[in-house]
Amino acid sequence: MMSRITGLIAALAILTSSLTGVVRADDDAPDRLDIAKHKGSLEFIVYRDYPPYSYEKDGVFTGVDIDMGKALATAVGVNATFRTFIPGDDLDDDLRNNLWRGTIVGGSVGDVMLHVGADPQYVVRQTQVSIFGVYYREAVALSFDTRKFPSYSTIGDVKGRRVGVELGSISDQFLTTTEGGALSKSVTRYTTLDACVQAYTEGKLDAVLAPKGELQGLMFAHGAKANLAAPQPIQFQGIFRSAWEIGIAVKKDSPKLSAALAEAMSKLIDNGELKAIYARHGMDYVTPGLR
Amino acid sequence: MVRNSAGTSAAQVGCRALISMVLATSATAAVAAPVTDAMIANDQNTPNDVLTVGMGYSGQRFSSSTKINSDNIDDLVPAWSFSFGGEKQRGQETQALVNDGKIFVTGSYSRIWALDQKTGQKIWSYEHRLPEGIVPCCDVVNRGAALYDNLVIFGTLDAKLVALNADTGKVVWTETIDDFKGGYSYTAAPLIVKGKLITGVSGGEFGVVGRVEARDAKTGKMVWSRPTVEGHMGYLNGKENGISGKLNATWPGDLWKTGGAATWLGCTYGADTNELYCGTGNPSPWNAFTRPGDNLYSTSTVAINADTGKIEWSYQGTPNDHWDFDGVNEFITFDMKKDGKTVKAGAKADRNGFFYVLNRENGKLLGASPFVTKQTWASGVDLKTGRPIETNNRPGDPGKGEKGSSVFAAPSFLGGKNWMPMAYSGQTGLFYVPANEWGMDIWNEPITYKKGAAYLGAGFTIKPLYEDYIGALRAMDPATGKIVWEYKNPAPLWGGVMTTAGNLVFTGTPEGFLKAFDAKTGKELWKFQTGSGVVGQPTTWEMDGEQYVGVASGWGGAVPLWGGEVAKKVKDISQGGSFWVFKLHKSGKAAVAQK
Numbered sequence: 059m060m061s062r063i064t065g066l067i068a069a070l071a072i073l074t075s076s077l078t079g080v081v082r083a084d085d086d087a088p089d090r091l092d093i094a095k096h097k098g099s100l101e102f103i104v105y106r107d108y109p110p111y112s113y114e115k116d117g118v119f120t121g122v123d124i125d126m127g128k129a130l131a132t133a134v135g136v137n138a139t140f141r142t143f144i145p146g147d148d149l150d151d152d153l154r155n156n157l158w159r160g161t162i163v164g165g166s167v168g169d170v171m172l173h174v175g176a177d178p179q180y181v182v183r184q185t186q187v188s189i190f191g192v193y194y195r196e197a198v199a200l201s202f203d204t205r206k207f208p209s210y211s212t213i214g215d216v217k218g219r220r221v222g223v224e225l226g227s228i229s230d231q232f233l234t235t236t237e238g239g240a241l242s243k244s245v246t247r248y249t250t251l252d253a254c255v256q257a258y259t260e261g262k263l264d265a266v267l268a269p270k271g272e273l274q275g276l277m278f279a280h281g282a283k284a285n286l287a288a289p290q291p292i293q294f295q296g297i298f299r300s301a302w303e304i305g306i307a308v309k310k311d312s313p314k315l316s317a318a319l320a321e322a323m324s325k326l327i328d329n330g331e332l333k334a335i336y337a338r339h340g341m342d343y344v345t346p347g348l349r
Numbered sequence: 350m351v352r353n354s355a356g357t358s359a360a361q362v363g364c365r366a367l368i369s370m371v372l373a374t375s376a377t378a379a380v381a382a383p384v385t386d387a388m389i390a391n392d393q394n395t396p397n398d399v400l401t402v403g404m405g406y407s408g409q410r411f412s413s414s415t416k417i418n419s420d421n422i423d424d425l426v427p428a429w430s431f432s433f434g435g436e437k438q439r440g441q442e443t444q445a446l447v448n449d450g451k452i453f454v455t456g457s458y459s460r461i462w463a464l465d466q467k468t469g470q471k472i473w474s475y476e477h478r479l480p481e482g483i484v485p486c487c488d489v490v491n492r493g494a495a496l497y498d499n500l501v502i503f504g505t506l507d508a509k510l511v512a513l514n515a516d517t518g519k520v521v522w523t524e525t526i527d528d529f530k531g532g533y534s535y536t537a538a539p540l541i542v543k544g545k546l547i548t549g550v551s552g553g554e555f556g557v558v559g560r561v562e563a564r565d566a567k568t569g570k571m572v573w574s575r576p577t578v579e580g581h582m583g584y585l586n587g588k589e590n591g592i593s594g595k596l597n598a599t600w601p602g603d604l605w606k607t608g609g610a611a612t613w614l615g616c617t618y619g620a621d622t623n624e625l626y627c628g629t630g631n632p633s634p635w636n637a638f639t640r641p642g643d644n645l646y647s648t649s650t651v652a653i654n655a656d657t658g659k660i661e662w663s664y665q666g667t668p669n670d671h672w673d674f675d676g677v678n679e680f681i682t683f684d685m686k687k688d689g690k691t692v693k694a695g696a697k698a699d700r701n702g703f704f705y706v707l708n709r710e711n712g713k714l715l716g717a718s719p720f721v722t723k724q725t726w727a728s729g730v731d732l733k734t735g736r737p738i739e740t741n742n743r744p745g746d747p748g749k750g751e752k753g754s755s756v757f758a759a760p761s762f763l764g765g766k767n768w769m770p771m772a773y774s775g776q777t778g779l780f781y782v783p784a785n786e787w788g789m790d791i792w793n794e795p796i797t798y799k800k801g802a803a804y805l806g807a808g809f810t811i812k813p814l815y816e817d818y819i820g821a822l823r824a825m826d827p828a829t830g831k832i833v834w835e836y837k838n839p840a841p842l843w844g845g846v847m848t849t850a851g852n853l854v855f856t857g858t859p860e861g862f863l864k865a866f867d868a869k870t871g872k873e874l875w876k877f878q879t880g881s882g883v884v885g886q887p888t889t890w891e892m893d894g895e896q897y898v899g900v901a902s903g904w905g906g907a908v909p910l911w912g913g914e915v916a917k918k919v920k921d922i923s924q925g926g927s928f929w930v931f932k933l934h935k936s937g938k939a940a941v942a943q944k
Contacts, residue, residue: 105800105801106482106530107530108800108801111801142482143482143484144482144484144530144532145484145798145799145800146484147798148798149798151484155484161483161484162439162485162488162489163458163479163483163485163489163506165481165482173800173801175801175802196801196802224799225607225634226633226634226799227799227802228799228802230634231634231636231639234639235636235638235639235746239601239638239639239641242601242602242639243601243602245602245603246603247603247604247606247607249607269801269802272801302802304801
């Protein structure tokens with residue numbers, strides 16, 4: 059297994075190379091950028107049912123990732139279209155099903171996948187897709203009800219409280235296994251974070267542990283009152299990752315598209331447009347560490 | 350065994366019509382031969398039809414036909430072949446059903462055809478319209494249909510049940526098992542018991558709770574539902590019918606709410622006990638350190654009363670599973686002769702590598718012996734307590750270290766035996782088990798995949814145990830637990846097994862062969878190359894005094910979807926999609942003379 063440092067360096071090399079468009083094409087097919095310019099649109103792939111990033115509201119698909127996709131398309135000089143998908147068992151499935159091969163049910167692939175977890179070791183392992191354009195840093199954070207939590211300093215303070223998490227999430231796994239499961243009885247699991255935050259705003263939970271952006275956006279959407287504290291990042295111990303970068307992915311056969319999107323993303327970050335998009339959905343924009 | 354002695358087609362039709370007249374209770378107009386409960390109950394004894402996947406309630410996959418036998422099988426030749434057509438291929442795991450002059454075959458991508466039993470020509474086809482965005486985890490297979498009244502009923506990849514008119518292929522009713530957007534799917538063959546359609550659920554890892562459901566087969570209306578995770582409420586005729594097990598007895602906290610234990614292979618039925626025997630999948634989440642306890646009724650055989658939907662007993666093969674040893678495998682009922690006594694028994698070859706024999710009346714363990722050469726996770730099973738004797742082969746706890754330590758475990762998560770059903774011959778007293786010899790490196794990742802989150806990679810890699818073979822068809826004596834003979838196959842075995850009173854055992858191989866073996870000695874007697882890998886379930890029937898054998902060909906299933914060393918063994922296999930039918934060769938003159 060490659061060490062984390064080596065992986066990080068290799069990942070940085072890939073991130074850099076994709077900016078300059080030197081990723082070699084797999085075959086003679088035209089670059090997806092040329093196809094997009096010809097038909098006037100790029101197809102973005104976003105998670106279905108993933109508020110506040112990409113979800114249906116009053117019959118319209120909306121969210122941070124939708125706004126960001128539109129802004130990226132504009133910067134490249136085309137329109138944006140979107141396709142949504144249900145996550146498979148792992149990220150390999152999702153990249154394969156949506157970007158480079160299509161599902162075994164015979165689906166076609168799209169152009170750009172948004173909101174891709176960009177773990178350096180994972181990025182460097184990819185043979186079919188480039189993961190690049192890192193644009194956001196997600197970090198696990200805790201919000202607590204100040205009426206029920208007199209003070210909070212370490213994760214141990216949640217012992218005996220009712221802490222809501224999304225089932226199977228990193229928060230769930232951490233609270234369930236850490237310190238020999240000392241906190242496991244404090245966990246209340248929900249199949250979606252949306253349902254968890256709803257319960258939280260209705261006073262059924264003392265705290266919620268979740269990725270900060272997601273949690274902030276959902277608290278905003280559910281109209282959380284002032285007694286629910288703004289989410290504060292939590293540092294996990296051991297190998298449990300408490301923060302990670304988010305990027306975008308394109309099939310390796312389209313280096314021109316990757317380069318154009320990388321440039322467009324830099325522009326959105328530099329001119330504050332991305333920050334404004336996050337703010338519209340009630341979230342703080344966090345510059346990723348790898349940028 | 351009652352053998353139908355019909356010798357000509359006229360006699361066969363006459364005989365069938367007579368049975369229909371005598372047994373049909375609600376014969377609708379213009380229907381030639383509605384399938385009745387009595388016909389299904391007697392399926393194993395009527396060689397002219399095949400009404401159930403499993404060739405009878407017991408699931409023995411045994412035919413009393415002897416016209417094709419170990420003395421004349423050299424003359425077995427193709428009668429006809431039907432191509433499923435279209436662009437859609439992949440794994441063909443079906444078993445054909447035969448009734449009233451028609452053969453019903455399901456195929457990949459939720460398709461089904463009715464074929465003329467004599468000519469192999471298509472009578473009708475039904476192709477289920479699959480919605481955009483379905484993500485079936487483990488290939489796009491279907492394992493067969495069920496017949497009842499004038500209906501042919503099968504399940505689809507988007508978790509629906511579809512009942513078609515057997516004569517026309519027109520939809521009579523459809524019901525939704527669950528929301529495919531939640532990861533639910535359906536691939537098993539439904540089972541008909543006393544007018545009820547029995548199904549399980551297939552589902553993804555998170556949030557799915559296994560259950561068994563009984564619907565009115567004629568209308569699709571729900572009769573009862575029984576969850577296979579303790580703490581969940583069952584229902585009978587729309588009313589609460591008691592929770593399964595006892596809340597929090599074997600699950601900590603609220604994890605039972607999403608406990609897994611999917612019933613994705615369905616059930617068999619014991620007519621004498623009136624119990625359904627249903628296998629259950631692994632518990633979730635995958636990291637067992639998060640759910641201390643036995644986690645009932647995961648990785649178990651659960652006996653459910655067919656009328657009331659209540660659990661009567663259960664037996665768990667892998668308590669607190671940590672190796673992804675799904676316990677879904679078929680529980681085949683049989684009468685075991687041991688020490689001069691006959692025991693009402695049932696047997697199951699589990700993913701975990703043990704061949705279990707239970708008393709089917711009470712679930713008591715009678716025997717447990719390995720059917721694979723290597724089991725790292727347990728040294729045996731304590732016959733008194735019924736529990737495995739573990740060998741400290743669990744991967745490390747990521748809550749304690751940098752990364753959960755990796756261990757090598759065998760069998761692999763694909764199992765000593767996967768979905769493919771074994772067969773039992775009352776004639777030889779042997780079970781014929783399609784086994785695979787592989788192991789895995791396994792570790793606990795601190796990060797499982799969630800949308801938008803960091804993700805490191807899979808927590809296991811699969812490895813063959815031997816250079817020269819993975820697959821092994823093994824004959825097991827249930828009374829002694831001994832392996833009587835074995836046949837080794839280079840690629841993993843992934844197709845069903847059938848045995849006949851003609852001293853034969855049939856199974857397919859990924860290399861493309863349908864093979865026949867001597868049931869007593871295991872000697873390979875016959876093979877035929879079908880053009881693509883065979884992962885289907887062979888079956889047999891008689892028509893006009895001749896015996897036929899049918900099997901679907903078409904490579905796929907979960908094996909090619911997993912990478913590593915195993916994928917190398919199967920990467921050159923062509924895809925396909927066809928149904929092959931075989932009969933004994935007769936020269937032209939002989940055939941005419943016989944008529």
